[in-house]
Amino acid sequence: MKRYITASLSGILTKISVISPLTIRTLTISVFAVMAFSGHMHAQAPTLPPTNLGxxxxxxxxxxxxxFLYQGYVQAFQTRGIYDQYGNKAATDLKINSLVTLHQFICLSKVKALGGNLGFTVIVPVAQVSASSINTGAPAANPKVWGDIITGVAVQWSDRKLFGKAFSHRTELDVSIPTGAFNDAYAINPSAHLYSFGMYHAFTLLVNKQLSVSARNQFNYNTRIIDSKAQPGTFYNGNYSVDYTILPGLKVEAAAYYLHQFNQDRYDGHSNYYATQYGITDTRERVLGYGPGVAYFLPGGGLMELKVFSETAAKNRPAGWRPTLRVAIPLTR
Structure with missing residues (x-):
C-alpha cells in the first residue's frame, strides 16, 4: 500500500479576534502537512489554513x-514528525519549521449590540518558514513574509453571572482576506490564497479569587483556493485553560488546544477525488496540543502570557513543539 503524507502546502494564515486590555484574542498559526512517497513530492489534498492554536x-x-489595544504574538513551530491519514508517523526526515509574529489592533467600542459591546479588530501576520530534508529534498519556500490580513467584528458581554460566579464571554466573526505574498512557483507561501470565515464563542468563568476557567470554540469554513479547484474542508478548533494565582498578578496555567476537520477536502466539488486519484481515503486533519504556561498582569492593564505546547494525536499534518508568547498593551486608559 502506498504511504502518502500530503504535499499541498498552503501557507500561513491566522484567525483573529477582539480583546480588551486584560485579554488577548485569537490567531493562530499552523504549518502545513507534507507527504512523501517513493522519494517524490506530489501536490495532493489541500491543507487547512492556520488557525488559533493556543x-x-x-x-x-x-x-x-x-x-484601543495592541496585541503582539510570537509563535514558533518545530516539527517532531509528519503523520498520515491513519495517525502513523511517516518515514521521512522532512522538517517544516516556522516563526510567526502577529500584530493585532483592537477597538472595543461603547456601542451596544445584543446587550453587549461591539468590538472590531485587524491582524497583520509576518511569517518566516523553512523546510529541510536530507533524503527527499525540501519544498521551496517563498522568501516574502507578509501573510493574509484578518478582520473581525465581535460582541463582548462583560461582568455577567453563571452559577453565581463572575462570567464574561464573546462571540466573534472573522474573515481572512488573501492579501499576503503568494507565488505558485513556491510550495510554501505566507498567504493561504483563499478566503476563510470563522465564528467562535469564548468565555471565562471566575470560580474564585485564585481560580478561573477559559475556553474558546471556533468553527471555520474555507473557500476554494484562488485559481484552483481545491477546497480545504470545514473544521473546528478550540482553546482551553485552567489557571491559578500563585502571587499577586502572576498565574500558572494548564492549557490545551484541539483541531478537528469535519469533512473531506474537495476538488471541483467532489469529496472523493483524493481517494480516487491518490488513495487518500481520509484527508481530514486532527491534532491535540497541551502544555504548561504562566501569565503576568502588567502595571497599567497589560498582560504577558507564555506557554509551551507539545502536540499529539496528529493526522494528515505535522506534529511538534509550539512555544507561544502573547503581549497585550492597552493604548487608551
Missing part, C-alpha cells in the same frame, strides 16, 4: 473597558 488562553473571554 495563541490566547488565560482570561480569553474577558475584555476591559472600551478603548
Amino acid at each position: 495563541l490566547a488562553n488565560v482570561f480569553d473571554g474577558i475584555a476591559g473597558k472600551p478603548g
Whole structure:
C-alpha cells in the first residue's frame, strides 16, 4: 500500500479576534502537512489554513473597558514528525519549521449590540518558514513574509453571572482576506490564497479569587483556493485553560488546544477525488496540543502570557513543539 503524507502546502494564515486590555484574542498559526512517497513530492489534498492554536488562553473571554489595544504574538513551530491519514508517523526526515509574529489592533467600542459591546479588530501576520530534508529534498519556500490580513467584528458581554460566579464571554466573526505574498512557483507561501470565515464563542468563568476557567470554540469554513479547484474542508478548533494565582498578578496555567476537520477536502466539488486519484481515503486533519504556561498582569492593564505546547494525536499534518508568547498593551486608559 502506498504511504502518502500530503504535499499541498498552503501557507500561513491566522484567525483573529477582539480583546480588551486584560485579554488577548485569537490567531493562530499552523504549518502545513507534507507527504512523501517513493522519494517524490506530489501536490495532493489541500491543507487547512492556520488557525488559533493556543495563541490566547488565560482570561480569553474577558475584555476591559472600551478603548484601543495592541496585541503582539510570537509563535514558533518545530516539527517532531509528519503523520498520515491513519495517525502513523511517516518515514521521512522532512522538517517544516516556522516563526510567526502577529500584530493585532483592537477597538472595543461603547456601542451596544445584543446587550453587549461591539468590538472590531485587524491582524497583520509576518511569517518566516523553512523546510529541510536530507533524503527527499525540501519544498521551496517563498522568501516574502507578509501573510493574509484578518478582520473581525465581535460582541463582548462583560461582568455577567453563571452559577453565581463572575462570567464574561464573546462571540466573534472573522474573515481572512488573501492579501499576503503568494507565488505558485513556491510550495510554501505566507498567504493561504483563499478566503476563510470563522465564528467562535469564548468565555471565562471566575470560580474564585485564585481560580478561573477559559475556553474558546471556533468553527471555520474555507473557500476554494484562488485559481484552483481545491477546497480545504470545514473544521473546528478550540482553546482551553485552567489557571491559578500563585502571587499577586502572576498565574500558572494548564492549557490545551484541539483541531478537528469535519469533512473531506474537495476538488471541483467532489469529496472523493483524493481517494480516487491518490488513495487518500481520509484527508481530514486532527491534532491535540497541551502544555504548561504562566501569565503576568502588567502595571497599567497589560498582560504577558507564555506557554509551551507539545502536540499529539496528529493526522494528515505535522506534529511538534509550539512555544507561544502573547503581549497585550492597552493604548487608551
